[in-house]
Amino acid sequence: MNKINLAIFGATGLVGQKMKHILEERNLNIDNIYFFASKNSAGKVIFFNSKEHFVEELCEKNIANKKIDYALCALDSPLAKEFLPLTKKYNITVIDNSSAFRMTDDIPLVVPEINPEKALYEGNIIASPNCSTIQSVVALYPIYKNYGIKRIIYTTYQAVSGSGVNGIEDLKRGLWDGENRFYPHQIAYNVLPHIDDFLDDGYTKEEMKMVNETKKIFGDNSIKITATTARVPVYDSHLVSINVETKKPFELTDIFDIFKNEPGIILYDDVKNNIYPMPIVARGRNEVFVGRIRRDFSVENGINFISVADNTRKGAALNTIQILEYLIDKQK
Template identity: 55%
Template sequence: MKKINLAVVGATGMVGRTFLKVLEERQLPIENFYVMASSRSAGKTITFSGKDYIVEELTENSFDKPIDIALFSAGGSTSEKFAPIAAAHGCIVIDNSSQWRMDPQVPLVVPEVNSEDIAWHKNIIANPNCSTIQAVVALKPLNEKYKIKRVVYSTYQAVSGAGLAGWMDLENGLKGEEPKKFPHPIANNCLPHIDVFLDNGYTKEEMKMVNETRKMLHNENLKVTATTVRVPVFNSHSESINVEFENPFELDELIETLKNAPGIVIMNNSKDNEYPLAVDATGHDEVFIGRIRRDESVENGVNLWVVADNIRKGAASNAVQIAEEIIRNMNA
C-alpha cells in the first residue's frame, strides 16, 4: 500500500486533537506527518504514534513541501485562505469548517452516505456539520428504500459542539459562574439558539442541516425543517428525527434496513428502557438509533432517536474516513 504524507491543520484544537487520536487508532499508512496551527500554538510539542512533533505555524509556504492529504479544523477564515493554497500544490484538503460545504464545486461527504461524490473533488472536500452527519447516516438507507418526502429535525446538541469555550461554560456554569461563550447560562438550561439568527428566523445551524441534507441526498427540493437546541450535556448530540416517506413501509422491515446499513447500531428495546444515550455514543464512531416508531399522524411516517459523538463521527472520524477512501482509491 502506498504511504502518504499527511498534515493536520488546527492540530491543537478539540477536533484537531481528536484527528490525532483517530488517526492513531485507524493506523493510516503515513510516511511523513506534519502538525500545523496558528502562531499562538506554533512551537508546541504534540505526540503522535509515540513520536514527538513540533507544531508548525501555518503560512502561505506550508504546502511547498509534498503533502498528499491535509485535515483542516482551524475555522472558516483560515480554510478560506489556506485550503486553495494547499489545493493548488496538489494536496487534497478535507475541511471541517462550514466554508466550502455549499460550494457546488466541492463535494460534501459522509462515506456511508455518498462516498461516490469524492470522485469529482478538485482537491477540496468538505466535512459536513456534526448534527447533519449523524442524521444522514440514518436517513440514507431509508431514502433508498422508501423515498423520503419530508424531514423534521429537533436536535439536543452537546456543548463540545461549541468548542472548548462551550465546554467551559457548562463546567463553570455548574459552579454558578456567568457564561462567556453562550448568550445565556447553559447549566440547567436549554438554549434554542445555535450559531447566529438569520433573516428568516432560523439559525445558521438549522439552515446548515436543511441545505446539507439536500446536497448529500442529491435532492435540492427535499422538504426539510429543523430546530436546533444546545443542552447541558458535555459530549454527543441527540436528535429526534421525524421522517415522512412517499412509499409505505412495514416497521420490522424498516428496522432491519437500518440494522443492515453501514455505521449504524440499533438500540431499540423500550420494554427494557434500552435506547441510545449520549454517554453510550461518546468515544464511538457509530450512529446509534432507537425509539423507532410509526408516526400515526401521517400515512407513511416514522420517528427516530439518533445519537452520535459529535467530535468523533460528527467531525474528526468522518474526515479520517474520507481520507481512508481517498487512500483506497489511490491504491486501486
C-alpha cells in the first residue's frame, strides 16, 4: 500500500492535538504529515513520532504544493465553511470534525461502526458527527438493527472539554473561586442546562444537532427524537441518558447480549457490584461504555440505559481517524 500525505487543520487546538496523539498510537502508513493552524500559531513546533515539525499558517498557498491526500479538520465551523471548499481544487479528501457540513444533503455524516460505506462517495468532504451524537448512535444502532426504534429521549451530562480549552479553564478558575470568563455562569459546583446557542423555540443548537444528526446517520426521519443537553463540572467524557421505545418487543437479556457482542461497545453493567459507566471509566478509552440497562415500564417496549465515552477521543478525534483508516483500507 502506498504511503499517504496527511494534514491536520487546526493542529494546535484541543481536538487537533488529540488527533496527533491518536495517529501516533495507531501507526498509520504516513509518508509526510503537515500541521496547519492560525497565523498566530504559525512557527510553533509539534513533535510527531519524535520528529520535529513546524506549524504552518492555514492558507491556500501553503497547501497548494504539498500533494496532500487526506486532511483531518479540527477547525471551528465558520473557518471550516470558509476554507474547506478550497480543498477540492487540490484533490484533498477532508474528514471534518466541525458542524459546518454535517446537515448538508450531499455530504455524508459518518460513524464507522454504523455507515462507513457512506464515506466512499465522489465528493471530497466527509462530516464527523457531534461528540454526544456519536456515543449515542453507536449504542443505539444494535437496538435499531434488531428491533427498530419509534422514539428516543436524550439527556446529556457533558464535560467541559467539549467547549475546548476555554471550558477547561473556566472550570479550573471556578474551583479556586475565580470568575467565569467563557460560560454565562459558573460551571464549578454547578450544572448548566445550556450548550451552544438558544434557538427561537427554546431548544439549543446542541440539542437539535443530536436530533437531526441521529436521523441522518440512521437514514430514518420517522424516528421521534427529543433532547436536553447540560454541561457538568467534569473535565473529560460525556454521559448520555437514553430512553428508547422500540418498534418490536424484546427480552432484556437479549439487549444485554447484543451490547456484549457489538464492536466498539463495552457492556459495563453489574449494579449489584456498583459497576456502571462513569466519565472516569471512559477517559482515555476508544470504546463507548453502556450500562444501567433496564426496562422502561411506562411504555410497551421501552428501555433506559446510559452511554459514556471520551468526548475528545471517540467523540471527535478518533472517529475522524477511524474514517480515514476505512478509506485507506478501501484503496488497497
